[in-house]
Amino acid sequence: MVRNVDPNPGTALHVRPFDAADVALLVSWFTREIEIVLWSGEAFHWPLDAPQMAKMIEESQGNPPGRTLWAVTTDDGTMVGHFQLVHDDRRRTDRLCRVVLSPTVRGRGLGAVLVRLAARTAFNSESAPDRLELYVYDHNAVARAAYRRAGFVEEGLLRQNLAVIPGDGNPTRISSMIVMALLRPEWQALQPATPRV
Numbered sequence: 176m177v178r179n180v181d182p183n184p185g186t187a188l189h190v191r192p193f194d195a196a197d198v199a200l201l202v203s204w205f206t207r208e209i210e211i212v213l214w215s216g217e218a219f220h221w222p223l224d225a226p227q228m229a230k231m232i233e234e235s236q237g238n239p240p241g242r243t244l245w246a247v248t249t250d251d252g253t254m255v256g257h258f259q260l261v262h263d264d265r266r267r268t269d270r271l272c273r274v275v276l277s278p279t280v281r282g283r284g285l286g287a288v289l290v291r292l293a294a295r296t297a298f299n300s301e302s303a304p305d306r307l308e309l310y311v312y313d314h315n316a317v318a319r320a321a322y323r324r325a326g327f328v329e330e331g332l333l334r335q336n337l338a339v340i341p342g343d344g345n346p347t348r349i350s351s352m353i354v355m356a357l358l359r360p361e362w363q364a365l366q367p368a369t370p371r372v
């Protein structure tokens with residue numbers, strides 16, 4: 176199990192594989208269509224239902240899996256976060272996606288803690304990528320700040336990148352995406368030095 180401690184004393188977060196029994200709690204974190212879009216782009220439609228979740232789980236069960244799914248838990252094992260990794264062997268790159276924290280724990284600086292755990296999970300995985308990248312809506316200021324705090328660098332803007340934002344009575348519009356990435360040496364430089372004995 177990967178472990179990380181947030182800047183606020185008293186909260187430690189851990190990572191374990193996500194499984195079908197976690198689906199109901201994950202789904203409960205989304206109460207509006209716009210939240211699903213922010214989380215997953217156009218991957219899912221409202222409401223999140225069993226067939227969509229079953230397909231997501233299925234994608235993680237190939238050999239090798241198309242994507243790996245992860246649960247982030249507190250000390251007592253309660254899942255409070257989720258993220259996914261998609262591996263591209265040819266580019267020696269993982270894509271971090273579908274990052275989300277339970278609404279009950281947001282706004283306490285745990286976003287960057289989750290992202291650091293995701294980076295450690297990716298860089299220490301068997302596929303051993305040299306680059307961890309992600310795409311985030313340019314208007315998602317909180318997520319962008321959490322990624323930056325965890326060491327990700329904003330590399331560019333994909334303008335009007337076919338990212339349709341519907342819902343909440345707002346007219347559908349096309350949004351732009353920011354590409355961010357963390358390279359292995361950058362991630363290594365962020366790790367605390369091992370004390371010499």
Ligand SMILES: CC(C)(COP(=O)(O)OP(=O)(O)OC[C@H]1O[C@@H](n2cnc3c(N)ncnc32)[C@H](O)[C@@H]1OP(=O)(O)O)[C@@H](O)C(=O)NCCC(=O)NCCS
Pocket residue numbers: 213214215273274275276277280281282283284285286287289310311312315316317318320321324
């Ligand atoms: C993205 C997410 C994981 C971040 O976690 P969080 O607990 O809400 O955010 P944090 O408390 O860790 O704060 C993250 C940063 O946003 C900053 N922030 C908070 N409100 C902000 C605002 N309105 N505008 C800009 N920055 C803001 C915080 O100051 C912090 O930055 P800092 O570390 O530089 O101080 C969480 O908001 C979430 O699950 N969102 C819904 C799903 C989502 O958008 N996923 C991203 C998909 S790409």
